[in-house]
Amino acid sequence: MRDLSLRTVTVMRYILPLREGGSLPALAEADDDFKYVLKFRGGGHGVKMLISELLGGKIAEVLGLKIPELVFANLDVDFGRTEADEEIQDLLKFSEGLNLALHFLSGAIAYDASVKVDPLLASKIVWLDAFITNIDRTHKNTNLLMWNKELWVIDNGASFYFHHSWMNFEKLALSPFAYVKDHVLLSQATLLDEADAFAKAVLNSEILRGIVELIPDDWLRWNDTDETPEQIREVYFTFMKTRLENSANFVKEAQNARG
Structure with a gap:
């Protein structure tokens, strides 16, 4: 691994x-x-x-x-x-x-939405944001940087918004993510099926489990729940595993929004 x-x-x-x-x-x-x-x-x-x-x-x-x-x-x-x-x-x-x-990427500049991006790269970023339910990669706030003539992804803090209410995460894991319609790269994401196939080839339960295990215990002692850090990690893992297995839900939504 x-x-x-x-x-x-x-x-x-x-x-x-x-x-x-x-x-x-x-x-x-x-x-x-x-x-x-x-x-x-x-x-x-x-x-x-x-x-x-x-x-x-x-x-x-x-x-x-x-x-x-x-x-x-x-x-x-x-x-x-x-x-x-x-x-x-x-x-x-x-x-x-x-x-x-x-x-810190010294000298980086904010991505200008008029700049053309490789279609597969655009599709991978749209796929990522639909998968992690990131509502904040829009024309108003791209959260993308150009550095050394390459596109860099920053600021994923507005993702996994289900954890602010901590309810119905099973249902939200299956959601099509309607906010994808506002994504700054959606118009250039012409290879979403290819991005989906790629993502499902490199992401799996073992990797998702490993990523979730990185969350420090200190960040998982919340005042609004009685769940242990281990139980909270399990919710994040289950959310992502379910979402990966049902990625067709949000890929189709993105394709429809493009249309």
Whole structure:
């Protein structure tokens, strides 16, 4: 089985907030001397957003899509006490412990929807977002970057939205994902059947289980459920396994939306 593991870094320096993100991510430097886009557990959707980023990012990686390296990022208890901005100071205080970060792509520019993309690549990205139920890859907010003349996938935090209500996940796993109609690459996704066949050839229960096992226990102790971390992981696994087995539901929806 392929290595799915993430490195762990310690955040050493808060550089600046990236205020275009709803959860107020930041540019930060870690103890490996690399810069990262840091996603905070103390942000708006808390650890559930981090879980979405982690699961969506690793699935994208398995599908062979370009995505900045994901790392676990430790935030020390004393970090940010000298921050002058009270909003940011509170965010850092409530984010003590393990967070998630993506390698910063210096010089990358936001994807312009008028730029042509390889049809199979476009189809794979549309497939990914329909699979993980990502509602946030639209013309308004593409969450795609151009870097070194290649298309990179970022920001999967608006995925797996079933976990915000934590109800009817079996039904939602079978949903066709109507939001695909708003996807920025849908018009260029002319090879969805081929993307589906590819995804089903590289994703399987073993890989999905391995990805789910990456979620730290610390991110799975929720106030709104009595379920254990193991039980919550099982829900995520079952959701993805069911969705993969029934991918025809969302592939057909995407094809109909294109039509």
